[in-house]
Amino acid sequence: MEPDYDVIVAGGGIAGMITAASAAKHSNQNLKILVIDRNPGSEVGKKTASGWICGDAVSQGSLDFLAKEVGIRYSKPELEHAVHGVVAYSPDHASKAMFDGDGYVLNRKLLPQKQMNDAKKMGVEFLFETYTEGLTAEDGFIRGIHCRSAKDNVTFKKTAKLVVDATGSASRLRTGLPIKSYIEKEIDKENDMESTGRYILTFELGERNSTYFDPEFAIIHLDQEIAPGGYAWVFPKGENKVNIGLGVQKRLLDARNRRLGRNDTLQSLIDEYIRLNPVIKNWKLADSPEDVGNAKGSWQVPVRRQNDCMVANGYMIVGDAAWMPRPIDAGGIGPAIYASTIAGRVAAEAMQSKDTSESGLWKFNTEYVKTYGFRMASSEILRRFLQTISNADLNYGMKHFLGQDDVDRIIRREHPEFKQVGFGNPAKLLWVLPKLAFARGLHYAAEKNRKLVQHYMNYPTSPETFPEWHRKFKAELQEAYSRFA
Numbered sequence: 001m002e003p004d005y006d007v008i009v010a011g012g013g014i015a016g017m018i019t020a021a022s023a024a025k026h027s028n029q030n031l032k033i034l035v036i037d038r039n040p041g042s043e044v045g046k047k048t049a050s051g052w053i054c055g056d057a058v059s060q061g062s063l064d065f066l067a068k069e070v071g072i073r074y075s076k077p078e079l080e081h082a083v084h085g086v087v088a089y090s091p092d093h094a095s096k097a098m099f100d101g102d103g104y105v106l107n108r109k110l111l112p113q114k115q116m117n118d119a120k121k122m123g124v125e126f127l128f129e130t131y132t133e134g135l136t137a138e139d140g141f142i143r144g145i146h147c148r149s150a151k152d153n154v155t156f157k158k159t160a161k162l163v164v165d166a167t168g169s170a171s172r173l174r175t176g177l178p179i180k181s182y183i184e185k186e187i188d189k190e191n192d193m194e195s196t197g198r199y200i201l202t203f204e205l206g207e208r209n210s211t212y213f214d215p216e217f218a219i220i221h222l223d224q225e226i227a228p229g230g231y232a233w234v235f236p237k238g239e240n241k242v243n244i245g246l247g248v249q250k251r252l253l254d255a256r257n258r259r260l261g262r263n264d265t266l267q268s269l270i271d272e273y274i275r276l277n278p279v280i281k282n283w284k285l286a287d288s289p290e291d292v293g294n295a296k297g298s299w300q301v302p303v304r305r306q307n308d309c310m311v312a313n314g315y316m317i318v319g320d321a322a323w324m325p326r327p328i329d330a331g332g333i334g335p336a337i338y339a340s341t342i343a344g345r346v347a348a349e350a351m352q353s354k355d356t357s358e359s360g361l362w363k364f365n366t367e368y369v370k371t372y373g374f375r376m377a378s379s380e381i382l383r384r385f386l387q388t389i390s391n392a393d394l395n396y397g398m399k400h401f402l403g404q405d406d407v408d409r410i411i412r413r414e415h416p417e418f419k420q421v422g423f424g425n426p427a428k429l430l431w432v433l434p435k436l437a438f439a440r441g442l443h444y445a446a447e448k449n450r451k452l453v454q455h456y457m458n459y460p461t462s463p464e465t466f467p468e469w470h471r472k473f474k475a476e477l478q479e480a481y482s483r484f485a
């Protein structure tokens with residue numbers, strides 16, 4: 001029997017919407033594509049009951065990629081506020097490093113409406129208020145989805161030649177994948193998930209202090225006391241409007257609480273962070289129609305490399321469902337844009353060649369790794385190392401070890417080499433000796449980066465050689481995990 005659809009995309013968030021639009025575009029709108037989301041159409045893309053929880057920052061580069069590859073452009077009001085880059089401050093605010101170039105702070109509640117309208121114009125169909133609860137399989141292939149209506153609890157099935165899982169970090173489809181595959185089903189929650197939360201506020205300007213709020217720059221505060229194992233952010237949405245929040249690693253928050261004799265939670269840390277900001281005074285939750293229902297909330301972000309394999313027979317994973325956010329800054333919108341653009345094109349090509357097997361879809365792995373994903377394992381290692389560092393070391397490191405070359409590399413989303421650490425340069429030893437263990441850690445992370453990027457360059461071109469490649473890759477990672485445990 002002919003399946004109901006060529007492609008079913010589960011999840012109408014950023015990754016799902018772009019996958020659907022890209023598949024439509026690259027098939028000249030010849031495919032029957034369905035997006036299923038658990039929210040009503042007026043709230044499509046909503047991550048949790050408390051909203052479209054996100055820091056909302058995206059780089060111009062990612063948006064340019066989308067425009068070039070899929071022909072979709074965003075503008076106001078979904079691009080709510082323009083910034084000239086991201087500035088990261090050391091805990092003492094004495095050192096800063098500027099990352100990224102121009103970018104935007106999005107309105108995540110409005111963006112999905114624009115995405116949905118774009119996709120509809122390209123012939124994509126939508127099924128709202130429907131939970132995707134599991135995958136159906138036959139002969140070792142995914143054949144469709146078990147659904148449940150949110151309105152009346154009725155269960156039913158939808159069939160497709162290809163199911164794309166874009167249901168976000170809590171994907172039940174991936175964890176319950178019923179066929180043999182190289183896709184990893186579970187994430188290491190203790191080490192590779194961050195708990196994050198944020199407010200969207202309007203406020204009166206208190207002190208003038210651009211290390212705490214700057215309408216032209218997205219600010220990141222590195223501080224192991226305020227955001228243990230993560231960072232805090234102040235992303236402007238106007239002259240007196242802000243997305244402000246932080247992320248922590250639960251295990252490191254517990255350790256910090258034990259060390260300080262405190263009982264802080266993610267929420268109490270966010271509240272304290274806002275209270276300590278001298279610029280943000282007399283604030284209230286943003287209450288305009290485009291913010292109502294989205295001004296306060298928390299959610300989880302995966303911060304490891306993307307799943308080492310993202311395809312199986314009749315099935316692909318993309319976005320947070322594939323653990324794509326960058327390990328260093330938890331930025332997942334850029335990776336989702338790149339990946340879902342590629343995923344949609346590969347899906348269209350697979351339909352054209354009538355091959356939605358693991359082999360037929362494998363190109364998604366190789367192209368994403370080559371375009372964006374090759375930096376992610378080394379970022380994961382650098383993140384694990386940075387999580388072991390105290391505020392004193394962070395202050396020292398940003399002052400003495402981070403050179404312009406490193407910052408330039410980070411801007412290009414490459415791994416910093418920390419040449420300032422200068423083991424080969426006696427003049428630099430003066431800086432290095434007081435923090436020898438720290439300097440050695442940076443040096444090790446830079447070396448490991450080279451090896452991991454090299455390994456990604458040899459990512460298998462077909463599934464047959466994946467097991468051997470993966471075995472060596474995991475051994476490289478394991479060595480670093482043990483060192484920074």
Ligand SMILES: Cc1cc2nc3c(=O)[nH]c(=O)nc-3n(C[C@H](O)[C@H](O)[C@H](O)COP(=O)(O)OP(=O)(O)OC[C@H]3O[C@@H](n4cnc5c(N)ncnc54)[C@H](O)[C@@H]3O)c2cc1C
Nearest residue numbers: 011013014015038045054055056057132168319320332333
């Ligand atoms: C607090 C916070 C701050 C962040 N800040 C930034 C930032 O500043 N910049 C950045 O780049 N990234 C940031 N991120 C990460 C970014 O938000 C995500 O990477 C991005 O939203 C991932 O998009 P997605 O489409 O993969 O998943 P999601 O946005 O989670 O979308 C998943 C969609 O699937 C739907 N869905 C889920 N389960 C089901 C189901 N069973 N049935 C049907 N539908 C379902 C959901 O309702 C939702 O509509 C942040 C994340 C958090 C939590």
